[in-house]
Amino acid sequence: MTHEQQLLKERLERIEKRIEAACIRSGRNRNDVKIIAVTKYVDGDTIGDLLEIGVKNIGENRVQDALPKHERWGQRGIWHFIGHLQTNKVKEVIGRFTYVHSLDRLSLAEEINKRGQALNIVVPCFLQVNISGEETKFGLSPNDVLAFLRETSNMKHIRIAGLMTMAPHVEDPEEARPVFKGLREWMERINEEQFPHAEITELSMGMSNDFEVAIEEGATYIRLGSVLVKPD
Template identity: 85%
Template sequence: MTREQELLKERLDRIEERIAAACSRSGRDRSEVKIVAVTKYVGADTIGDLLKVGVEHIGENRVQDALPKYEQWGEQGVWHFIGHLQTNKAKEVVGRFSYIHSLDRLSLAREIEKRGEALNLVVPCFLQVNISGEETKFGLSPNDVLAFLRETSNMKHIRIAGLMTMAPHVEDPEEVRPVFRGLREWKERINEWKFPHAEITELSMGMSNDFEVAIEEGATYIRLGSVLVKPD
């Protein structure tokens, strides 16, 4: 094991202790929570090191940066597109990434549907919901969720497997607990509506500064960057 891999393993071990403690506090099983390593600021070699120390899920934010890394390591991990996705870039993502975490508008849904149909596959997506209401954040307004689900209900190549949100960056993670709780409540609400294409099982929420609170509120995917990987 290289020194870089040893450092990653040490960080991962510390993170694992914090995840286990958060699961214990909230009565959850550790197996319900998966780490997505946010690798937008590191190179392909670091992704290789992450895979070698046991990280399975790789999260990339920008298509142009992700593609060279995917070409090298795409067969060895589960790849998540977690950044804002421009409609004209969807063709580069569908068929490569296992999950898209940032479905937030109809034009993007239509393009993903078109690409999925062309490739004869169903694309698992997370509906991004702007729970906090911050103008700087992408995502559907909660008020628009029902209409969006109705509009997409006849799309055969999109499966809405989860919800995603981004909380404000604050010093005290307790301040954003209502954001994570709000997303979990939307999961429950949507499942009560029983849309065939939107059986919500996953919640993508929580980052390096607040993932423990997110876990306590039901996160199944936590997106970890700085606490796990350091920029090159």
């Protein structure tokens, strides 16, 4: 094991302890929470090191930065596109990335569906919901979620596997709790509607500064950048 891999392994072990404690506090099974390593600020070598120490999920934000990394490591791990996705970049993402975490508008859904049809695949997507209502954040307004799901229900090459949100960056992670709780409540509400293309089982929420609170509120994917891949 290289020195870099050892450092990453030690960070991962510290994160593991925090995840396990959050699961115990909230009565959850540790196996229900998956780490996505957010690798937008690191090079391809670091992605290789992460995969080597057992990280399975890789999250990238920008298409142009992600493509050379995917070219090198795409056959290993599960790749998540977690950034804002422009419609003209869909053809470069679908077929490479297993999950898209940022479905937030009808034009994007139509383009993903079209690309999925061309490749004869069904694309698992996370609906991005702007629970906090911040103007600086992407995502559907909660008031538009059900209408959006009705409008996309005939798209055969999209499956809404989960919901995603970004909480405000706050000093006290407790302040983010209502946002995570709100996303979980929306999952329950959507599932009550029984949309054929939206049987939601995943919640992508929580980052380096607030992932423990997100786990306590039901996160199944936590997106970890600085706490995992940046030097101490």
